Amino acid sequence: MKKGMWIPIGIVVLVAIGIGVIIRAVAPQVPPPPLPAVTPQVPLPPLPAGRIVVGGSSSVYVVAVHLAERFMDKHPGVVVETHSVGSTAGIVGAREGTFHIGMASRWLRRDEPGWGLREFVICHDAIAPIVHPNNPVRGLTMKQLKKIFTGEITNWNKVGGENLPITVIIREAGSGTRDAFEEIVHEGIDPVPTLILVGTGGVRAGVAGDPSSISYVASPAVDPTVRALEIDGVKPDAAAVVAGDWAIARPFLFLTMGELSPLEQGFIDFVLGSEGQQMVADEGLVRVD
């Protein structure tokens, strides 16, 4: 064979390999299957010994994974599967039997409790409005908070502060904290931000550096570089959240349907027990025991 022939042959082989790789890699780009919440109408078969399936909110998932690992360490032979599919999917999944335990990071909506779901609040996650430590404004009403974030109030002097334009800092689209905050505070109105910063650390640094700014973070993330605002005279602390006085909070729920199996009961008892609650508190959440 002529020497030069190898080059085109090599190219052809490589391109063929390349196309193969591309096709394989591109295949998963096909739209993902619909969330498991909607599809399975058939309840799972009776529990196989030693296995429970837990699924739902991605926020709760982060804690649930650790809880499940510790639980499995303590009970050899037990398997706790965790799935991150979103709160709504977790609620529907618990109802339909896709999950033995569903997870949600919000209260059930009006029509949902009627389904006969049993709720276990495993912890609370408070969202605190934060300002610069030098800001003279100590607190706002819920209405003022909403007006600030929706662009109706644009100067601190309207809410008892200095004559300073307000720098409204919000999180990036898709942030769970932003979703929860807007759901509770905005009443369906779009935010009118001055800046969009990334991550809890990003907005906190932004507020820490700007005396005229306001933003929000999960209350465990409040540190001395910023100050949490009182809303309607309530401080965003654990006690207020537990008492239900702090409106901008969301619970992390475990949801079950019907009788609990010993295994489900065991896992829920572990999570609500002192060890599980300590793990929850270590994650920066408000314990419920």
Place this chain on the structure above:
Amino acid sequence: MLKEWIIEKSLIVAAMVSFVIIAFIIMIVFRAGVPLIAEVGVGNFLFGMDWRPEREIFGIFPMIIGTLLVALFSMLISVPLGILTAIFLAEVAPEIMRNILRPAIELLAGIPSVVYGFVGLMVLVPFIRTHLGPPGFSILAGSIVLAIMALPTIITISEDAIKAVPKSYKEASFAVGATHWQTIKNIILPAARSGILAGVVLGSGRAIGETMAAIMVLGNLPVIPTSVLGPIRTLTANVAMEMAYAPHGPHRQALFATGVVLFIVVSILVVISNRLRRGQ
């Protein structure tokens, strides 16, 4: 002979690997992004003023404007600075200074972009907020940071272009009585023009492609700004900020579509740069 053969073929394989990787990336990005552009409509996507992924409204016009503005302003700062530095290094600087400056500039190119972004966030943003007006996160802050980041590219490529001007040109200019500055201005710079322009275009590519530092100092608001003190979001920042929250669906496709637009803009710049460097 066998050894020759093996080496030759492995070189081909190496070259093909990088080609396949690039082809692969282009395919992935376009496959994921183009359908959404088609669905939303090219006009609505490119010229839409609203970016509200939660409502599936995808318009990236403010970000295109933002990207171009930041690139433009950073070039306004870095091009004069870069070219003058290059002239100084190639023609004027004494040997000792050159030996200090050149490694320093190379070091500038090696500093990770987060570090530039962090310095911008901690120094520039507060400075602009207190001395020029809030919110500090602004086109100005971003342009300065990106200008500094583009400097090494502009300086090194321009310096190479100036050095590549044949020595005989310079000697001829001196021979007819021109001063050193006259020679630089009238002979060397025009002769090195295409190389210098290539450096400028590559530098602006750096400014457009930079992500981390841009996110940290630009404020990321997807609206068309009314002043250089206002915040802006770039195309790269858009992809980087929201990728983690868009595991599937139209939002993710829209981010890939942003990548498609960015890819086309940067490709055009690279082609222009190559043309210029080859001297048209």
